[in-house]
Amino acid sequence: EVQLVESGGGLVKPGGSLRLSCAASGFTFSSYSMNWVRQAPGKGLEWVSSISSSSSYIYYADSVKGRFTISRDNAKNSLYLQMNSLRAEDTAVYYCARKSHFDPWGQGTLVTVSS
């Protein structure tokens, strides 16, 4: 079964940092591009970042560029999102999703930025 499991969310103060992880199983992780998408409470979906299968191509939404870093470790079947200089508006559930068709999605991990 194809599965994605996010972890690493929590409560952090403005200006703080957090590293999210997404553990993949049930498919050849190294063959697929991966993505991070977030959803603020009561709001719609916002694409955050994408990374190609070999990490050659990386893209960010303007809202996180320069503060967030996406990476992957194909040997560990894992995707990461390093989030620095966090702001209140980064509060959201963060999902990882596979390939350009965003399928499947993980269950999400909640990041709360508050003092």
Next chain:
Amino acid sequence: DIQMTQSPSSLSASVGDRVTITCQASQDISNYLNWYQQKPGKAPKLLIYDASNLETGVPSRFSGSGSGTDFTFTISSLQPEDIATYYCQQYDNLRRTFGQGTKLEIK
């Protein structure tokens, strides 16, 4: 960035009704469009990819059409379990974008 304008933002319909949601791209995206369903408290689920292809296991009452800038998502006969929010998403541009979502409710 490519803007995706989805309408309506909310919709109330009766069981058995035909429901249509539209999505308009700010520039030509060919058929690089997906549709997702999100139920409350759950992760989104892919329903339609490449504008008109039904994901495996998705009921045939769901369908999609369109190309270029104008796209349509249809539920041919609304069922109670279809209550959810639906999103379109383009992947023509490597900076992906979603529509604002359509919240579907039962009348």
